Amino acid sequence: MFYREAGQFKSSYKEDQAIFPILQDRVGIAAILLFAYIAIPFVMSDYLIGAIMTPFLILALAAIGLNILTGYAGQISLGTGAFMAVGAFSAYKFATFSIMLGGAEATLPLVVTILLAGVVTAIVGIMFGIPSLRIKGFYLAVATLAAQFFIEWLLVKVGWFTNYSPSGVITAPPLVILGFEFNTPAEKYLFTLTFVAAMALLAKNLVRSHIGRGWMAIRDMDIAAEIIGFRPLQTKLSAFAVSSFFCGVAGALWAFVHLGTVEPEAFGINRSFAILFMVIIGGMGSILGSFIGAAFITLLPIFLNNVPPLIGWNIGVDMIAHLEFMIFGVLIIFFLIVEPHGLARLWTIGKEKLRSWPFPY
Amino acid sequence: MTYQDVKPGEVLLAVDNISLSFGAVRAISDVSFDINKGEIRAIIGPNGAGKTSMLNCINGFYHPQQGTITYKGQKRSAMKPYEAAAQGIARTFQNVALFKGMSTLDNIMTGRNLKMKSGIFSSMLWYGGAQKEELEHRRYVEDIIDFLEIQAIRKTPVGRLPYGLQKRVELGRALAAEPELLLLDEPMAGMNLEEKEDMCRFILDVNDEFGTTICLIEHDMGVVMDISDRVMVLDYGGKIGDGVPAEVRANQQVIDAYLGGGH
Structure with missing residues (x-):
């Protein structure tokens, strides 16, 4: 079967505006989901699932969050790590809320805890988004950098956030939903996958609605957007709120599902930059791009690490580490030069080419 | 007032x-x-x-x-x-002020924004209210597209259109606001x-x-x-x-x- 848009005629606007209007896309997504749900938990080792697949999915969720803000609404943010930290620590506070009061162990359901953490992050995100009404571009990036350093500092300094843990490290409660405990890496992976897939769908729906169009209008030409009736205040702050919600949920998953025990340093400026790179490399303004970017940044180093031994090239471990950095850096620069709109754009171009293949004229 | x-x-x-x-x-x-x-x-x-x-x-x-x-x-x-x-009150601009990253259709749809009321949550869920609203406005926008004779460029990103067509799309966006x-x-x-x-x-x-x-x-x-x-x-x-x-x-x-x- 060739990938073809031609010949698939739509007879109603409803069909034309479906989320995957092309048959091959629907088949592809179904295949990927089936593979992710059924094949990966059985085929991959626990180590690969726990150390690679789960963090990849969580970082993809954070990248979707940042993509909403930077890719769709055009507001550059360097505070993603901090927003993830807010999500992680507020999830922890909600989970230990009843213990603090002297009651039983975690009484709030796990999913509610994670979603509430997202809501708290959304509120924090709105607060740090207020400067965006006055400043743009690089200056806004610097303002969000302030959020990054301030929140990290606050979480280290104020003991209340860690329930006065002497080491400043928090330990996540066991992951239990309706009496079922998620213990093995495969179970945790399936939990994450469900969360991320559902939220990616919500994000995709949102960005193709009139709210998403408002964000893109503000991004492309803010004055014209205001003149046709978008309110800059509401549009920008809603982007900050939704973006922070996604980052907060990602942070809560990172703490509860992936790491188990976390300290604020896990959400440092490096994390913010890594997620920004995922968005830039994957593709600004693309949900698919968030996944591609996250895969590129998290999977490629591991791949590079394993290639020399596989092809029988015996070099030292330190050499491999250096090579990994160099190749990784070169690839980032290469992609930014060849395709500044990200890897997702390559996919779009490929689709357009296939439309007329093999007779382009 | x-x-x-x-x-x-x-x-x-x-x-x-x-x-x-x-x-x-x-x-x-x-x-x-x-x-x-x-x-x-x-x-x-x-x-x-x-x-x-x-x-x-x-x-x-x-x-x-x-x-x-x-x-x-x-x-x-x-x-x-x-x-x-x-x-x-709607307007067009001396230097075309379209949203370059969006398609012709989406650009004209932005003109309907003041008439679209579905909230963040229903837009996220899409099925139901948000979809119905979107389709209603799509119908109106398609009438404008027919009126301005720009059916062929419906899905084209406006940044790629020639100047004359961009002006026409901008008129469409203003008209979409009725x-x-x-x-x-x-x-x-x-x-x-x-x-x-x-x-x-x-x-x-x-x-x-x-x-x-x-x-x-x-x-x-x-x-x-x-x-x-x-x-x-x-x-x-x-x-x-x-x-x-x-x-x-x-x-x-x-x-x-x-x-x-x-x-």
């Missing part, structure tokens, strides 16, 4: 003695004019005469230091552009003869079919004199002529302004 309904032929928008200056530069000085409902009103004048500033005052982008603007019988206080949009007053800032600048004729036809059709009041700025005298009901002439921020095309053409001050004084 209560706005009266205005019948065709009555004053829709009145500008009284407005002055606008940026520091020491006087962009508009003491200009009064009115726009009647259902007419095509042109503003002409040499470069830098204050025409675009006048449109910017009308849609709330600039706030004149003196004078009042009365819209539908109601004196208007200083307002934001999006408030003016909510009152039924405006009562449509402000067009040089809708035919940089077009060839054929494109100009198309644009003229669209402007006349919009005025005729939807009853939309149009206020336009244009440099092509032939076009202005042909399609507009009344013409106002600005020069150096002041009004030097106002009336039906024939009157304006005969006005000595206007002739001087265009050909240079002292003839």
Whole structure:
């Protein structure tokens, strides 16, 4: 079967505006989901699932969050790590809320805890988004950098956030939903996958609605957007709120599902930059791009690490580490030069080419 | 605020003695004019005469230091552009101001934003309310696409379109808001003869079919004199002529302004 848009005629606007209007896309997504749900938990080792697949999915969720803000609404943010930290620590506070009061162990359901953490992050995100009404571009990036350093500092300094843990490290409660405990890496992976897939769908729906169009209008030409009736205040702050919600949920998953025990340093400026790179490399303004970017940044180093031994090239471990950095850096620069709109754009171009293949004229 | 309904032929928008200056530069000085409902009103004048500033005052982008603007019988206080949009004033720009990263369809859909009410949560869930609303507005937007004859470029990102088509899409975006007053800032600048004729036809059709009041700025005298009901002439921020095309053409001050004084 060739990938073809031609010949698939739509007879109603409803069909034309479906989320995957092309048959091959629907088949592809179904295949990927089936593979992710059924094949990966059985085929991959626990180590690969726990150390690679789960963090990849969580970082993809954070990248979707940042993509909403930077890719769709055009507001550059360097505070993603901090927003993830807010999500992680507020999830922890909600989970230990009843213990603090002297009651039983975690009484709030796990999913509610994670979603509430997202809501708290959304509120924090709105607060740090207020400067965006006055400043743009690089200056806004610097303002969000302030959020990054301030929140990290606050979480280290104020003991209340860690329930006065002497080491400043928090330990996540066991992951239990309706009496079922998620213990093995495969179970945790399936939990994450469900969360991320559902939220990616919500994000995709949102960005193709009139709210998403408002964000893109503000991004492309803010004055014209205001003149046709978008309110800059509401549009920008809603982007900050939704973006922070996604980052907060990602942070809560990172703490509860992936790491188990976390300290604020896990959400440092490096994390913010890594997620920004995922968005830039994957593709600004693309949900698919968030996944591609996250895969590129998290999977490629591991791949590079394993290639020399596989092809029988015996070099030292330190050499491999250096090579990994160099190749990784070169690839980032290469992609930014060849395709500044990200890897997702390559996919779009490929689709357009296939439309007329093999007779382009 | 209560706005009266205005019948065709009555004053829709009145500008009284407005002055606008940026520091020491006087962009508009003491200009009064009115726009009647259902007419095509042109503003002409040499470069830098204050025409675009006048449109910017009308849609709330600039706030004149003196004078009042009365819209539908109601004196208007200083307002934001999006408030003016909510009152039924739409416009296009001298330099095309489309959203370059979006398709033609999405660009025109943004024009419907004030009529779309579904919230964040229902938009996230999509099925149900949000989808129904989206399809309703899509139907309206498709009518505009048919009207402007841009069916073929529906899904094309507007950044890739030629200039003439971009202007047409921008008109579509303004029309999608179902405006009562449509402000067009040089809708035919940089077009060839054929494109100009198309644009003229669209402007006349919009005025005729939807009853939309149009206020336009244009440099092509032939076009202005042909399609507009009344013409106002600005020069150096002041009004030097106002009336039906024939009157304006005969006005000595206007002739001087265009050909240079002292003839």
